[in-house]
Amino acid sequence: MARTKGYPEALEKKLADTRLYEDERHPEFTKTVEKISMTIPHMCYQCGTCTASCPSAPRSSYRIRKFVRRALLGLEDEALTDPDLWLCTTCYSCTDRCPRDIAPTDVIMAMRNLAFKRDIIPVNFLKTVQAIYTSGHGVPNNDVNRAARKKLGLPADPPTTHRFPQYIKGIQYILDYFELKKNADRIVKEREG
Numbered sequence: 001m002a003r004t005k006g007y008p009e010a011l012e013k014k015l016a017d018t019r020l021y022e023d024e025r026h027p028e029f030t031k032t033v034e035k036i037s038m039t040i041p042h043m044c045y046q047c048g049t050c051t052a053s054c055p056s057a058p059r060s061s062y063r064i065r066k067f068v069r070r071a072l073l074g075l076e077d078e079a080l081t082d083p084d085l086w087l088c089t090t091c092y093s094c095t096d097r098c099p100r101d102i103a104p105t106d107v108i109m110a111m112r113n114l115a116f117k118r119d120i121i122p123v124n125f126l127k128t129v130q131a132i133y134t135s136g137h138g139v140p141n142n143d144v145n146r147a148a149r150k151k152l153g154l155p156a157d158p159p160t161t162h163r164f165p166q167y168i169k170g171i172q173y174i175l176d177y178f179e180l181k182k183n184a185d186r187i188v189k190e191r192e193g
């Protein structure tokens with residue numbers, strides 16, 4: 001299966017082409033990412049400490065250092081259309097260790113926000129939004145977990161919206177306010193019918 005399944009067809013070819021084209025650089029992208037992330041990718045000297053700290057790197061083609069470089073060079077399309085953008089677990093190890101005090105995690109978060117604005121987002125992320133809207137959890141509790149919790153002497157449900165469903169309304173208010181659920185439903189429908 002092509003690793004870019006569900007993304008623009010030209011992406012596979014583009015990712016294979018490592019040359020840098022001046023006309024693909026958008027300096028305003030660098031500024032926008034810096035503004036949203038409130039961090040400083042232009043200070044990156046490509047030491048690689050972030051990638052070496054990243055738990056996703058040994059298991060995938062994801063390289064956080066590459067995304068910081070794309071932010072610095074203003075390579076908007078290359079950054080936002082790369083499916084690896086969604087492989088960060090937001091563990092913040094890279095941010096803890098960057099010798100330049102850059103927060104690569106927040107660079108990724110800023111890029112994800114910008115990608116979502118262009119409807120570039122994997123369906124499983126949208127389904128997480130839908131699950132949060134319904135239950136208050138990205139991964140709702142289930143019978144297997146309930147049984148495991150009971151075995152450990154814990155209440156079957158944690159003290160979250162599972163035990164206090166009256167608070168789901170507040171979560172729905174936030175997701176509605178930012179039109180997250182509405183957009184998630186729309187994109188899922190467009191992709192899956």
Ligand code: SF4
Pocket residue numbers: 043044045046047048049050051065068097098099100101102104
């Ligand atoms: S650790 Fe910091 S300086 Fe080093 S490559 Fe990553 S972002 Fe750049």
Ligand code: SF4
Pocket residue numbers: 050053054055056057064087088089090091092093094095104105108
């Ligand atoms: S925050 Fe994301 S990019 Fe940074 S180390 Fe963790 S998984 Fe990797």
